[in-house]
Amino acid sequence: MRAYAQFILLSFFILVSTTACNDSDTEETSNAQENKENEQQEVDLEDAFSPNEDKNREEAKDTSEENKENEGVSEPGIYDPEEVSGRENPDADGNVVYPEALENLELPYIYENTLVYSGTVNPDQGIRFELLQPDSANKETVDPDVSEEGYFTIALNGTELEAGDELIIYIIGDMPHEQQLVLPIQPAEEGMELVEKISEKTAVEEIKQVTDLPEFYENTTTYYGKTSPEAIVNVSEIDPFTGDTMELEADENGDFSGDFSNFPYQAKGESGLQEGQMLLFTMTDVDGHVALFLSEIQPPSDDPQL
Known part of the structure; x- marks a missing residue:
């Protein structure tokens, strides 16, 4: 158990x-x-x-x-009005720099490779550039047009610019005497072939966004493009001494066209567009804002529509 x-x-x-x-x-x-x-x-x-x-x-x-x-x-720098006017270092005669010459003054840097330059002055003033002619020791003055807003554009492709040299400009009008400014030339910098106004960057970008410039050929007769509605379109050679200008107007949709069959290529002493020629398109919208475009003429095209 x-x-x-x-x-x-x-x-x-x-x-x-x-x-x-x-x-x-x-x-x-x-x-x-x-x-x-x-x-x-x-x-x-x-x-x-x-x-x-x-x-x-x-x-x-x-x-x-x-x-x-x-x-x-990079964006272009801005010349200091105090410096380029000589106010910091007045000459022996004690020349006075008139305040009117400095009002609304915006002068971006000019670079060794700048082809087209723009800025602003007092709308009541004018601006004059003293430029050295190509292949010559002679200087010539060029007075670019100044808009009601004080905006100006000048082509510099016809003159030689070297870093370290000084470009002489004058502010003129409604003053006891013209005001001389000395602008040092900056070293070449990529993207500075075309120097635009900096203070209206947003407005300029808006114009650029709606602008369409097709290729421009040597045998183009009628050119068609598109930009801001009712904008004024100026087409010119980028030569300050011999450049010719054609003025066009965009319609309410921004479309524009122009007959370039007899556009004079005065820089080469010839009539008609030539391969390699550079044209400047200046678009001014209805509010007076300006955008700049460069277009290089291409070799002749086989397209019969051109």
């Missing part, structure tokens, strides 16, 4: 131990399966979001590259 009781007790212990082991194995198996499912979910989530992450990385890369490009695009 005692032996039978011991057998019953031993069987009970074996059963409990087996159950505990099975429960432990079941729990471990369950945990392993749960961990595996969690790992799979993480993989699935990575797969689901990886395209967006790639896209975000690409966008971040594009933004970074764009920022680098923008960092590389």
